[in-house]
Amino acid sequence: MLVGWSTLSDRWASAVAAAGDRTFLEHAPTGGEVAAWTYREFDAVVDRVRRVLAARGLRSGDRVHVVLPNGPAFVALLLAAARSGWVVAPCDPRSTAGELARQAARVRPALAVCGPAQAGAYRESGAAGPVVVVDPADPALAGAGAPGGPAAPSTVEPLTTLSLMFTSGTTSEPKIAEVTQANYAFAGDVMAAAAGLRPGSRSLVVLPLFHANAQYYSIAASISVGATVVLVDGFSASRFLEQAERLGATHASLFAAPVRMILARGGSTPLSRPLENVWFAQNLTDDEYERFAALVGCRPRQIYGMTETAPAVLVSRRLNRVPTSLGTTTPGCHVRLRDPGSGGAVAPGATGAIQVGGLPGLSLFAGYRDDPVATAAAFAERGDDGVTWLDTGDLARLDGAGEVEFVGRAGDMLKVxxxxxxxxxxxxxxxxxxxxxxxxxxxxxxxxxxxxxxxxxxxxxxxxxxxxxxxxxxxxxxxxxxxxxxxxxxxxxxxxxxxxxxxxxxxxxxxxxxxxxxxxx
Missing domain, CATH: 3.30.300.30 (ANL, C-terminal domain)
Structure with a gap:
């Protein structure tokens, strides 16, 4: 066991032991009643999922292709995988049959778990292996069959792979990032501290669960401190403010595009109880920032992170002087700017490539699956102190106060x-x-x-x-x-x-x- 590094499985066990009677998950389905589970109740559900899928022959190290929309089933499957040593490969539930076929060919899953709306496309994909269809709102995965005997003990280590995450694919076809148990635990701890999460916090999750943002910054972070995850079926610009109000949210995480949609269609009535913290990623204009801040009652904080970095490695301060600044390095993380040509340090005001330092498989992702060339290119340098530097492909500059201003992806810079x-x-x-x-x-x-x-x-x-x-x-x-x-x-x-x-x-x-x-x- 690596000293000083934990697993998501450990974090979950600690939360169940210390906060068993607190509410872990509330699911507020569109047009339905809110369902809730305490940490202890959901742990029993997770144990059932482990026994159900073990009865279908799933063993430690096996891969599960997860094609589910937002719902308790996704959360239960992720935690069951963490406890059992399975590897989940979550994907966009809107994926076409062709996309699912390509994903399955790369992941080679032992089992696929789909929602009813996704099952047709998966079967049409021709992907090999068994497929089970479950209700996304049912964390017990009743559609997967009956449970077997007691779940077999499973030993997972910090470097055990927990997920295969398809990167966003904004400039090319997605790569597959290998994310470990330690990555989830580290991301959860860092983001919980940065957001000021505590046991009474209620983290509203509107972003898709298959994405790293919801898994790292909301679920893992809430587990880290025994807070509550408040899960809705998906993002709705017209309902976001009403949901935050009705469900008593204290924290939320968004991207710039959803914020703009809320400003356009979400109404103009501010929340009666301000949110304590709102993350957002990607740039807003000054006017958009101020208008959104007036609605949610706090100063939203821009973050910078990737699937590959685990936590957000740059976070704007609560008392940010420049609202759209990326702020400074998150505690426990390491960031530097380097000249894209020479690799040397850059002066304040000059544009440099963002590099993130850490340990692959622990504070950084482990690498790209079956792609050693891309992995070697991503890990730009290993220092004499053992720190490996991840080249993010993004550009930024330092302002006079030492805060980071995002410039864009290297591919977003044109040479005219x-x-x-x-x-x-x-x-x-x-x-x-x-x-x-x-x-x-x-x-x-x-x-x-x-x-x-x-x-x-x-x-x-x-x-x-x-x-x-x-x-x-x-x-x-x-x-x-x-x-x-x-x-x-x-x-x-x-x-x-x-x-x-x-x-x-x-x-x-x-x-x-x-x-x-x-x-x-």
């Missing part, structure tokens, strides 16, 4: 006639226009300038027919030459992942196919 152009900067100008709901910018090859910005814009209801021309003039007034979009495409929606990250590689394909009304200069 030799000048660096951040697509985030161009997008921020576009969404400031009153007739724009959403915007994304990608680079396109250009024979003279090497590449140029191309914009995709979702117009607001009632936008004028001349919106493209208006936007071109708007950008000309606010952006210097290299930063001005050369084309603007009007589209109904932007391709996003389940948590709102823009899939830029799909936008490039849309342009090649000529989709959306476009004009340029």
């Amino acid at each position: 006639a030799g000048e660096n152009v951040s697509v985030l900067e161009v997008e921020a100008v576009l969404v400031d226009h009153r007739h724009v709901v959403d915007a994304a910018v990608v680079g396109a090859p250009d024979p003279v300038r090497d590449e140029v910005p191309i914009a995709f814009v979702v117009p607001a209801a009632g936008a004028p027919p001349a919106l493209v021309a208006d936007l071109l003039a708007w950008c000309e007034e606010r952006l210097s030459g290299p930063r001005r979009p050369r084309e603007i495409h009007l589209v109904e929606r932007l391709p996003r992942t389940a948590v709102g990250k823009i899939q830029r590689f799909r936008l490039a394909g849309q342009r090649e196919r000529g989709e959306g009304r476009a004009s340029g200069r």
Whole structure:
């Protein structure tokens, strides 16, 4: 056993022993009654799931393809895997048959667990192996069959793999990150402390459970301190504030895109009881930040993290002077900025590549499954002190107060006639226009300038027919030459992942196919 490192299984056992009578999970289904379980009650459910799946032949080290929407079944399956040494491979329940087939071929699961709405696509995928269909609201997994005898004792270590997480796939096909028991325990401890979680806290989970954000920052963090997870079936912009009010939430975690949706469709009545902490990731404008802060009654805190980093490694302070700053390094984590060319340190104000230091399999993910080349590329350097540095592919700069300002992904920096152009900067100008709901910018090859910005814009209801021309003039007034979009495409929606990250590689394909009304200069 590694000294000083724990497992999610240990964290769960400690919570059951110390906080057994406290409420662990409340499930508030859409249009239904709230169901609740204490830590001790849910532990009994987890034990039943272990016996049910063991009776189907599942053994330590076996992989389970999880194709479930939000619900108690997902949570029970994750904890049963932690206790039994199984490896879960959660995926987007909206996945098509083709996507599920590719996932199964890479993961090679011993069992797939699907909801009724997902079972058809899974069977159509032709993936080998047994499939069980369960009610996502039933944590006991009654649809999986009857339990066998007592669950066999299982020894898991900090470096035992607990999940295979498909990365977001915003610029290419997803990779598979191997995440260990220690990663979950470490992420939970760090994020609970950073959020100020305590036993009486109630963490509202609206983001999809298959994503690292909900698993690390909400579930694992709540278990770390014996807090309550308040789970809804999915994000609804129009219901978010009502749910937070009715369910007595104290904490929540979001992305920028859902925040914008709440501002557009969630109403204008502030919560009567302010939230204590709201995480958000990805940039908001100053106006969006202040409007959202007024609704939730606290200053939302931007975070920076990845599936690969386990916890968020940068968090803005509660008393943040720059609302959209990433703040400073989270306690227990290590971050540095390095010149993308030379690898040397960068001065304050200069842009550098974000690198995260840690120990693979403990404070950093273990690596990419069956992809040693990608793993070696991600782990950029190992220092003399034994710390390994993960190259995130993201860029940032330090301000005069030593806080980190996000610049963008390395792939989000365009080289226009030799000048660096951040697509985030161009997008921020576009969404400031009153007739724009959403915007994304990608680079396109250009024979003279090497590449140029191309914009995709979702117009607001009632936008004028001349919106493209208006936007071109708007950008000309606010952006210097290299930063001005050369084309603007009007589209109904932007391709996003389940948590709102823009899939830029799909936008490039849309342009090649000529989709959306476009004009340029």
